[in-house]
Amino acid sequence: MAFNKRVKIKELLEKDYIGQEVTLMGWVRTKRSNKNVSFIALNDGSSITNFQIVADPNIINEELLKRATTGACLKIKGKIVASQGAGQQAELNAETIEVLGDADPEKYPLQPKKHSLEFLREIAHLRMRTNTFGAVFRVRHALAFAVHKYFNDKGFFYIHTPIITASDAEGAGETFKVTTLDLKKPPLNEDGSINFKEDFFERETNLTVSGQLEGELAAMGLADIYTFGPTFRAENSNTARHLAEFWMIEPEMAFYDAEDNQNLAEDFLKYVINYALENCKDDLEFLDKRAAEEENAKKADQRSELGLLERLRFVVENEFQRLTYTEAIDILKNSNHNKKKKFQYLVENWGVDLQSEHERYLVEKHFKKPVILTDYPKEIKAFYMRQNDDGKTVAAMDILFPGIGEIVGGSQREERLEKLTQRMEEMHIPTEEMWWYLDTRRFGSTPHAGFGLGFERLVLFVTGMGNIRDVIAFPRTPGHAEF
Ligand code: 4AD
Ligand code: MG
Numbered sequence: 001m002a003f004n005k006r007v008k009i010k011e012l013l014e015k016d017y018i019g020q021e022v023t024l025m026g027w028v029r030t031k032r033s034n035k036n037v038s039f040i041a042l043n044d045g046s047s048i049t050n051f052q053i054v055a056d057p058n059i060i061n062e063e064l065l066k067r068a069t070t071g072a073c074l075k076i077k078g079k080i081v082a083s084q085g086a087g088q089q090a091e092l093n094a095e096t097i098e099v100l101g102d103a104d105p106e107k108y109p110l111q112p113k114k115h116s117l118e119f120l121r122e123i124a125h126l127r128m129r130t131n132t133f134g135a136v137f138r139v140r141h142a143l144a145f146a147v148h149k150y151f152n153d154k155g156f157f158y159i160h161t162p163i164i165t166a167s168d169a170e171g172a173g174e175t176f177k178v179t180t181l182d183l184k185k186p187p188l189n190e191d192g193s194i195n196f197k198e199d200f201f202e203r204e205t206n207l208t209v210s211g212q213l214e215g216e217l218a219a220m221g222l223a224d225i226y227t228f229g230p231t232f233r234a235e236n237s238n239t240a241r242h243l244a245e246f247w248m249i250e251p252e253m254a255f256y257d258a259e260d261n262q263n264l265a266e267d268f269l270k271y272v273i274n275y276a277l278e279n280c281k282d283d284l285e286f287l288d289k290r291a292a293e294e295e296n297a298k299k300a301d302q303r304s305e306l307g308l309l310e311r312l313r314f315v316v317e318n319e320f321q322r323l324t325y326t327e328a329i330d331i332l333k334n335s336n337h338n339k340k341k342k343f344q345y346l347v348e349n350w351g352v353d354l355q356s357e358h359e360r361y362l363v364e365k366h367f368k369k370p371v372i373l374t375d376y377p378k379e380i381k382a383f384y385m386r387q388n389d390d391g392k393t394v395a396a397m398d399i400l401f402p403g404i405g406e407i408v409g410g411s412q413r414e415e416r417l418e419k420l421t422q423r424m425e426e427m428h429i430p431t432e433e434m435w436w437y438l439d440t441r442r443f444g445s446t447p448h449a450g451f452g453l454g455f456e457r458l459v460l461f462v463t464g465m466g467n468i469r470d471v472i473a474f475p476r477t478p479g480h481a482e483f
Helices: 009-014 062-066 117-122 131-153 212-222 258-279 281-296 308-317 325-333 356-367 417-426 435-442 455-463
Strands: 021-033 038-043 051-055 073-082 090-101 205-207 224-232 245-254 321-324 371-377 393-401 405-412 448-454
Touching: 009 021, 009 051, 021 051, 021 090, 038 073, 051 073, 062 090, 117 131, 131 224, 131 258, 131 281, 131 455, 205 224, 212 224, 212 245, 212 435, 212 448, 245 258, 245 455, 258 281, 258 308, 258 371, 258 393, 258 405, 258 448, 258 455, 281 308, 281 455, 321 325, 325 356, 325 371, 325 393, 356 371, 356 393, 356 405, 393 448, 405 455, 417 435, 448 455
Parallel strands: 051 090, 321 371
Antiparallel strands: 021 038, 021 073, 038 051, 073 090, 224 245, 245 448, 371 393, 393 405, 405 448
């Protein structure tokens, strides 16, 4: 028999195995013993639920049982029987136990007690073995799968856009450089600047901040595409919503206008959230309770009105509120919050960029539902967004979620060559270097649109976790690249 011929606990819970001989492998969560018997709660990662192993010291060597401490990895053979105790339907009567890996209880950092999320972040290499992180990463997987399923079912093609690039798509200049030059003595030009002609790519390169520009090239041939890859931003924002390395989903559709884009984004978000609701019931129920405990520790006026599951259902069942930036500014300017100077950044003039406190006010206090904000001033948005007829705004859309703020950013793209080059020149974006991007407007241009969903912000919303560092396996943030 193959070493890994085992039954997963998830399967044991879903099907009737009573009377069957099985092999289980997994990690000890807890062990309770009395004179006559030991109970081991085993977890194998397939489910939030532990499976109860009953070990009779007359059958299982006592020295062996002593080694079955929290964290140890075991291979157990035995028969599934109906459980005597409350709390589970079935349990396994152990016939043989093999210790695959000991975990010295004096040194193993994870104990059955509750550890803080901050502590667990410091031992991120072990945190997958906790209930919370097991649940988070199973939900994260389900969401990633749902993303691919949604687009595949709709006839979109998955494009792998480059990770190393010479362009800064968002024009924000927050890129990580990619180079093989000797940082101690780089080759210099006569004027003292670095001579990138001698670098690996014979030009300056960086890690991508977005796959959009290449996604647009693909959409101009395949029509409906999406990317789903890692993106990198060297913004020094030490918040609970920012990572230096995060995953982004970016669909790009030929023949879509701004409204089509909004319709797709809303439908897509509802689909993936509903997918998690239907396929991650146990994990979400666990996370719902976890979030409720966290809420209860807050002051009454800071608690959210809905629990996690209620919030997810609410988003799936209700239409998102759509309004323009201009309308949003009016609401914010005239809000009591603004008048009483409760915003850190007061809203006075049309044209200011919205801070996350403003976004969250609109979503959590004013509309109490997800919001799609459109038609932002062109000055605060990227060069590629389609210019509206008013000469002041562009066909942008941001989707704002409760507890998160911005979860999606997108737009209809400027498909008119002249308008695009003019805007690029105004924003000092080198048009010669972007000849390939402009070629799509020179040859067979068409209206098109797309958006980017920050995957970790979605996982944050669906799992009800409070910090983005807790929904990616090994977070990269300023000062942190361990593991
Ligand atoms: O709004 P952004 O910057 O838009 C783009 O990059 C466009 N090129 C997308 C497109 O139209 N194809 O980023 C999109 C989303 C944000 O709404 C946010 O959810 C997420 O990416 N995001 C981050 N997530 C985690 N950490 C960061 N530092 C993030 N920056 C953006
Ligand atoms: Mg944005």
